[in-house]
Amino acid sequence: MDAHIQVKNLNAYYGKQLALKNINIEIPKNQITVIMGPSGCGKTTLLKTFNRFFELTENTQLTGEVLVDGENIYNKDVDVTEVRKVVGLLAQRPSPLPMSIYDNVAYGMRIHHLRKNREEYKTGVKHYLEIAGLWDEVCKRLSEPATSLSIGQQQRLCLARGLAVEPEIILGDEPTSALDPISSQNIESRLLELKKQYTTVIVTHTLRQAKRLADYVIFMYLGELIEAGPAKEVFSNPKHERTKQYLEGLF
């Protein structure tokens, strides 16, 4: 397996409380990995260590390593903004920036100076809105505030905004939980389309979504990694009792 993210001996603390217990896992490249488990199991915490969002919460502590492309993103000389450029995040609730639809997508490109002139920015914004499946709906209203979009459209806008900085990895923290069924489906099909070019890691608590999306599955329970493996194997033949119980809907 070609690992894109490697987690080694990772422990995470909120204050004195241990939220992740000695996690070791490799996340395969250009596949969709789904992290699942009951609430409070540490799945979002694990996801947040991949783009160094964990440290944004005050009074947290981390030991161990997270390697992206073989480099530990927690090394002292690593620029955190570079990490977050490579590892993009689609949050639970869409949060459009307080600016126009166009500027939302151009935002990251401008910050990293990814384009040279106006024309190139225009083409870039169009390109990523198309990838996110939003172009047809917004091409006539690019200068309107992003908050004027529906929630489902906002989430696709956030996807376009994230993709515009050319990441290699997309993290999704329950990215459809705030959306209606049709918008959720729309996001899911985007993610399936994108997995050829991007390594994708999704946290979800809906088992059905996990089954629809996952190539690779990580099951967590109470801060520990219980089981990980290719989706087919884990879903059809879980090795651990806990995983079996979870898949049967017992907790």
Next chain:
Amino acid sequence: MNQVNVIKTIQENRTKKNIFAQKIFFGITIFPVILTLIVAIALFFRAFPILSEYQLSDLLFGEVWRPNQGLFGFRPFILGTIWVTTVGVILAVPACLLVSIYLAEYAHARTRSIAKPILDLLAAIPPVVYGVWGLLSIVPFVDDVLAPLAEGRLDSVPLLSVTQPTGFGILAGGIVLAVMIAPLIISVTFEVLSTVPNDLRHASLGVGATQWQTIRNVVIPQTLPGIIAAIVLGASRALGETIAVLMVVGNVPNIPTSIFDTAYPLPALIANNYGEMMSIPLYDAALLGAALVLLVVILIFNILSTLVLQRMLRRK
């Protein structure tokens, strides 16, 4: 009494209580509104003798204040008020914004929990203490440090040339005012910045923006109307500040041309003179006229800033 009647009585009762509460609250709300109107009207009537005796334009734009000769020009005082307030606000705002941005965005929870109460405490220091501090520290500081620095270097610069040899004046008043209104501006701006949801910051940080880029492109644009409201609040407080300014500003009714000039703001005029030399004809009316002018100046300032704010909010 049967069951239905009991329920009916209970319902009637709570409806009555609701209406009663509504009326009481309305009464309490309307009270300060009426009080403001009464103050304005009373000032107008008490100032009426001088308003009927002189042209309004003579009073507002008259440059000479010699009550015993019947000359009541408010212009030096109006300009004095505006000068001192402007200098105070200009000195306070940049520093206050930086402090509140630091506290709201960069500081650790522990730093914040120590610094915030201390800053709030600044607001609890009585104005007269600020005045004494201004007298003992700021006036000599202007006289010994700032004036010599400016002398010879800024002589040809309008508004900044040294014009008189004491430390008393607009600059000293402005510095004292700046320190006095700082806690207010900082704490309101801090609260305003704290209203920005973390999701929004994370959206920006998540694409690899630095904290400063996030503050500049997301947090500040999102909160600009609130930040301006904080500054307006500080300025309104500065416009009416009396005792601390009075102690350091020189109290000479001249038309200021430089921050080193002395000035005589309206509140200082009223506080210094009301109750004395009341035998001079129209003096009482003139001082209350000054109070009315101060009220109007603050009113105009507040109305203008409300209009600006509404415009900004509508554009969003």
